[in-house]
Amino acid sequence: MAENYDVIIIGSGPGGYVTAVRSAQLGFKTAIVEREHLGGICLNWGCIPTKALLRSAEVKHYADHPEAYGLKIDGKVSADLGAVVARSRGVSLRLNGGVGFLMKKNKVDVIWGEAKLSKPGEIVVSKTAKKPMEPQPPAPKGTKGEGTYTAKHIIVATGARPRSLPGIEPDGKLIWTYFEAMVPPAMPKSLLVMGSGAIGIEFASFYRTMGVDVTVVELMPAVMPVEDAEVSKFAQKRFEKQGMKIILEAKVTKVEKGADSVTAHVEKKDGTVEKITADRMISAVGVQGNIENLGLEGLGVKTDRGCIAVDGYGRTNVAGIYAIGDVAGPPMLAHKAEHEGVICIEKIAGVPGVHGLDKSKIPGCTYCNPQVASVGLTEAKAQEAGHDIRVGRFQFGANGKAIALGEDQGFIKTIFDKKTGQLLGAHMIGAEVTELIQGFVVAMNLETTEEELMHTVFPHPTLSEMMKESVLDAYGRALNA
Structure with a gap:
């Protein structure tokens, strides 16, 4: 029964x-x-x-x-x-x-x-x-x-x-999913990451910091393509400065397996094909x-x-x-x-x-170096939706706590509806931004306007002060920039 x-x-x-x-x-x-x-x-x-x-x-x-x-x-x-x-x-x-x-x-x-x-x-x-x-x-x-x-x-x-692509299915040895990437039996000397979404870029960041030669192949014209364009561009520069090789508007069309390596045929936007050989490859093309x-x-x-x-x-x-x-x-x-x-x-x-x-009020976080966090509309999406917008930005390099931490690379960006003061979106890149984004999520859920955010007292010295400064900047009132 x-x-x-x-x-x-x-x-x-x-x-x-x-x-x-x-x-x-x-x-x-x-x-x-x-x-x-x-x-x-x-x-x-x-x-x-x-x-x-x-x-x-x-x-x-x-x-x-x-x-x-x-x-x-x-x-x-x-x-x-x-x-x-x-x-x-x-x-x-x-x-x-x-x-x-x-x-x-x-x-x-x-x-x-x-x-x-x-x-x-x-x-x-x-x-x-x-x-x-x-x-x-x-x-x-x-x-x-x-x-x-x-x-x-x-x-x-x-x-x-x-998710796996036909002909490029993970085999657990040479082509990994996140399962194998988390428990490597040995550290590869070189790694090809297919896809620059959150999963792909987090593993690319981990392995690069651990000393691996990392190449990222992304089909779209920007890394982390769901993020605001400014964030994506800044992230790419930081990744490349760390030694990552990033190939955009390209796709892996074929993979040849060796005894202990893979050779990927990477087709670029102009139709040319580059062969890239790496010890291992991570397939991070979604779920x-x-x-x-x-x-x-x-x-x-x-x-x-x-x-x-x-x-x-x-x-x-x-x-x-x-x-x-x-x-x-x-x-x-x-x-x-x-x-x-x-x-x-x-x-x-x-x-x-x-x-x-x-x-629309669900935050997204990517724990690469530098971290990325966002909620709401990107600048492009806000304009596409017909909003007349105000945009504010504040750099980590102008924040005392960030400088003291040795983490002065990054910025916070806020997007407001010019007529109503509604916070439409917030986008961050830099140290610990995954811990900061919730402040803007709460503000959006409470339908907070720019005026209320401006009148909120943020503690000093903290990274969170940049959140208020980005709001002030959207209205031409930034105090520390």
């Missing part, structure tokens, strides 16, 4: 486990189904372990340049790759255990295996199929297993996986939703460009079936998944005042 729940969530990534916690808080009998790792890709193979790797690279960068801080290090600074990777994996393991604790604390049942929607309100869980390129962990203690489970509300939160083998087609659940089609509350076209996170479409970000899940379950529970997801 099937075990019954109020809510079943398929997938325990950031969206899934946060939704499970909120579901339990709202009084629902809740279960979550997971086939691989509690915490999903983000905690185990994505957001968190990559930041641990980048932190190691950041420390190495400072150690390589002690003279900039009046220090001297005797002897050569070198990286212990095994220890760097082990630290990253340890961070993930700790958080993985934390998700298990949260499930137990909130009395959420964990069901281990692969779920398939058999009919509305019912799933069948089977044993996880082994994947050839990924380690298969055992089921944690206290979890339930194979069987049939029912629930009035079933939320799909199965995430996404690396695609995990919509297969879920039974969606049989139930008539609509999909759109490889993702499940939903409204602003995570509802699909089939009653009782919902989707959140990467599998529900872009932006494919952990914090979007978490917020989307909370909106979904609170709408189900009838919590008053729940608003549909506003994707």
Whole structure:
């Protein structure tokens, strides 16, 4: 006989486990189904372990340049790759255990295996199929297993996986996805990165700082093409100064594999082809939703460009079936998944005042060196939308805290509607901007105008002062530039 729940969530990534916690808080009998790792890709193979790797690279960068801080290090600074990777994996393991604790604390049942929607309100869980390129962990203690489970509300939160191009499929040895790039058995001497989005440029930044010869190939005319044009141009100059080679408006059309290297045929805008040989290659051409083998087609659940089609509350076209996170479409970000899940379950529970997801106010962060963060419209998009705009900028080089930190390269840019004073977008590049962007996100959610931002007192000396100065600059009132 099937075990019954109020809510079943398929997938325990950031969206899934946060939704499970909120579901339990709202009084629902809740279960979550997971086939691989509690915490999903983000905690185990994505957001968190990559930041641990980048932190190691950041420390190495400072150690390589002690003279900039009046220090001297005797002897050569070198990286212990095994220890760097082990630290990253340890961070993930700790958080993985934390998700298990949260499930137990909130009395959420964990069901281990692969779920398939058999009919509305019912799933069948089977044993996880082994994947050839990924380690298969055992089921944690206290979890339930194979069987049939029912629930009035079933939320799909199965995430996404690396996209691959025909003929350039990752093989786990010479052509990597982010899985292999996070646990290299040895540091390559040279690396070709295909794609300069967040994943590609973060790995390019990590490996370059660790001393690898890095080449980035990007199809679009700018690195990190979703960012504001000024940010992209500044980032490219900083990357190239660090020694990265960047080839824009180009694509890898063919890859020849050697015994321990790859040769990529890179076709440029003018039609010429350059052959680039590297020890390893990372395919970072985006991700695609995990919509297969879920039974969606049989139930008539609509999909759109490889993702499940939903409204602003995570509802699909089939009653009782919902989707959140990467599998529900872009932006494919952990914090979007978490917020989307909370909106979904609170709408189900009838919590008053729940608003549909506003994707225009979701910040994006890239943890390369220098860091990049943004929210809202770029300058070009604001103009395309018909806004008459004011633009303010403030340089890191004019900020006391940035200079004291030895981090004087970067800027903050704000975009306002000239008529209303509405903050339309904010774009940052430089040290710790991923920690600053939330200030503008809060301002946008509160519908703050330029006047209110100007009257806000920012602490001194901080990097955050640049946020206010960029606002002042948009109105010709900058005080320190």
